[in-house]
Amino acid sequence: MTPATVYLVGAGPGDPGLLTVRAVQCLRRADVVLYDYLADPAVLEHAALSAELVPLGHHEGGRVLTPEDITRRMVAEARAGRTVVRLKGGDPCVFGRAADETAALREAGVPFEIVPGVTSGLAVAAYCEIPLTQQDEASCVALVTAHERNEKEESGVSRLDFAALAAFPGTLVFYMGVGRVAQWSAALMEHGRKPDTPVAVVRRCSWADQETVRCTLGTAASVVAERRLKPPAVFVVGEVVERAPELSWFAARPLFGMRVLVPSAPGTSRKLRDLLVGLGAEVMVQPAIRITPPPEWAPLDAALEDIERYDWVVFTSANGVDAFMERLLESGADARCLHRVRLAVLGPGTAEELASYRLKADRVAETFVTESLASSFLEEAAGTRFLLVQGSRARKVLPATLRMAGAEVDEVVAYGSEDVMEPDPKTAAAFAAGDIDWITATSASAVRSLARLYGDALRSARFASIGPVTSAALRELGREPDLEASPHTAAGLVDAILRVGER
Ligand code: SAH
Numbered sequence: 001m002t003p004a005t006v007y008l009v010g011a012g013p014g015d016p017g018l019l020t021v022r023a024v025q026c027l028r029r030a031d032v033v034l035y036d037y038l039a040d041p042a043v044l045e046h047a048a049l050s051a052e053l054v055p056l057g058h059h060e061g062g063r064v065l066t067p068e069d070i071t072r073r074m075v076a077e078a079r080a081g082r083t084v085v086r087l088k089g090g091d092p093c094v095f096g097r098a099a100d101e102t103a104a105l106r107e108a109g110v111p112f113e114i115v116p117g118v119t120s121g122l123a124v125a126a127y128c129e130i131p132l133t134q135q136d137e138a139s140c141v142a143l144v145t146a147h148e149r150n151e152k153e154e155s156g157v158s159r160l161d162f163a164a165l166a167a168f169p170g171t172l173v174f175y176m177g178v179g180r181v182a183q184w185s186a187a188l189m190e191h192g193r194k195p196d197t198p199v200a201v202v203r204r205c206s207w208a209d210q211e212t213v214r215c216t217l218g219t220a221a222s223v224v225a226e227r228r229l230k231p232p233a234v235f236v237v238g239e240v241v242e243r244a245p246e247l248s249w250f251a252a253r254p255l256f257g258m259r260v261l262v263p264s265a266p267g268t269s270r271k272l273r274d275l276l277v278g279l280g281a282e283v284m285v286q287p288a289i290r291i292t293p294p295p296e297w298a299p300l301d302a303a304l305e306d307i308e309r310y311d312w313v314v315f316t317s318a319n320g321v322d323a324f325m326e327r328l329l330e331s332g333a334d335a336r337c338l339h340r341v342r343l344a345v346l347g348p349g350t351a352e353e354l355a356s357y358r359l360k361a362d363r364v365a366e367t368f369v370t371e372s373l374a375s376s377f378l379e380e381a382a383g384t385r386f387l388l389v390q391g392s393r394a395r396k397v398l399p400a401t402l403r404m405a406g407a408e409v410d411e412v413v414a415y416g417s418e419d420v421m422e423p424d425p426k427t428a429a430a431f432a433a434g435d436i437d438w439i440t441a442t443s444a445s446a447v448r449s450l451a452r453l454y455g456d457a458l459r460s461a462r463f464a465s466i467g468p469v470t471s472a473a474l475r476e477l478g479r480e481p482d483l484e485a486s487p488h489t490a491a492g493l494v495d496a497i498l499r500v501g502e503r
Pocket of ligand 1: 118204206207
């Protein structure tokens with residue numbers, strides 16, 4: 001068997017919007033994704049539901065694998081016919097050991113492809129408005145690692161040629177420089193760089209909690225120590241740092257620095273998240289339910305095989321749309337096989353999900369009430385063939401009503417869902433530290449599931465409620481909502497949060 005391909009993919013510095021189109025394509029087709037612990041969960045959402053996601057590194061649940069373990073794993077997976085994405089921060093070839101990995105892959109006869117990414121040292125130019133090159137001030141840039149491998153080190157200072165670096169006629173960008181800042185800054189000054197050379201330390205560039213600290217070569221070490229700055233950070237050393245405005249466009253966005261918890265099932269609160277992220281907020285998503293593959297694919301496959309026999313395909317959730325379309329596309333078919341059937345959806349969010357596949361719903365039940373969809377079909381139900389695409393816990397009202405009205409109804413389970421019973425550790429830690437500013441309460445059931453997961457910890461944050469039903473659920477739990485949106489939509493919710501910010 002010819003092995004599958006391994007894709008070494010650059011994920012960019014953090015913001016999931018900085019993925020390349022090619023990176024997204026590779027993620028979509030991956031059977032296994034090996035990812036660094038820094039990856040944003042939104043990046044991983046591009047992977048198929050069935051893909052195996054393997055965290056590497058130091059975070060909760062992450063196994064610490066040696067570089068050799070990782071290479072071995074990639075080779076084994078590819079040989080088993082599974083397409084692998086090895087996701088790396090920034091660009092895989094900038095301090096990313098790409099060459100070691102490709103050498104091993106080549107030796108093993110495993111085909112590979114490298115997908116470049118935005119490297120963090122260059123991202124600071126855009127996100128902090130530090131022009132790394134500037135006419136008359138800096139006509140070249142050096143990317144430098146301050147952290148050489150241990151075996152090269154003797155006296156604690158790496159073997160970098162500091163005389164050459166100090167004399168470099170342009171901007172220096174140091175990666176991995178936090179731990180040894182005292183050493184490398186001193187070495188540069190010893191070799192003649194002036195202590196008042198401007199320096200910008202940029203931590204978690206392009207993430208919602210990006211931090212920029214301005215100092216000089218002479219003060220960099222003490223500033224890092226005082227502020228207890230932790231990696232990942234890059235240091236930009238050079239006159240161009242002076243050109244950066246106090247607040248870059250990125251840091252000036254209205255919700256920058258705010259942390260908002262969005263309770264959701266994957267996929268359904270995308271709109272809310274996108275709006276909040278667009279305004280600069282850091283969004284933490286707490287899924288209330290976990291989406292899994294269905295217990296068996298055969299019923300859905302059979303329905304897809306014979307899709308032309310249906311008059312209507314009905315989707316009751318965005319997750320159903322995703323599962324159905326993914327399966328359809330995986331089978332090698334495309335949306336044309338739906339040309340004859342009509343499409344009905346429950347709720348505008350489900351319609352939007354369908355629209356993301358360039359498909360327009362013929363009927364949208366505006367309220368999230370199954371009964372309203374069922375009753376809209378009553379007149380025409382007799383003799384009509386329906387395919388209901390649902391989750392494993394679908395209510396029985398819709399099929400029962402349709403059947404009573406004389407319709408022929410096939411129900412397929414396109415995905416499973418289970419209640420999430422354990423709080424997300426990152427979110428729990430943020431609550432404990434009082435670091436969550438807002439909780440968007442988007443439904444009564446979301447509120448109840450948050451209460452189940454976090455209990456009293458919720459007290460430290462403010463609640464933004466989407467509407468009266470959700471507010472009532474909050475009051476039942478003894479919490480008065482801090483605001484209630486009007487209109488009762490994602491956009492209304494975000495507007496209300498913005499207005500509080502302005503006050
Ligand atoms: N291949 C990566 C670099 C890996 S080395 C790239 O191209 O960006 C890890 C170092 O990258 C960190 O120590 C830090 O210096 C830098 N880094 C990675 N992500 C960063 C971010 N979002 N903001 C600032 N520095 C970052």
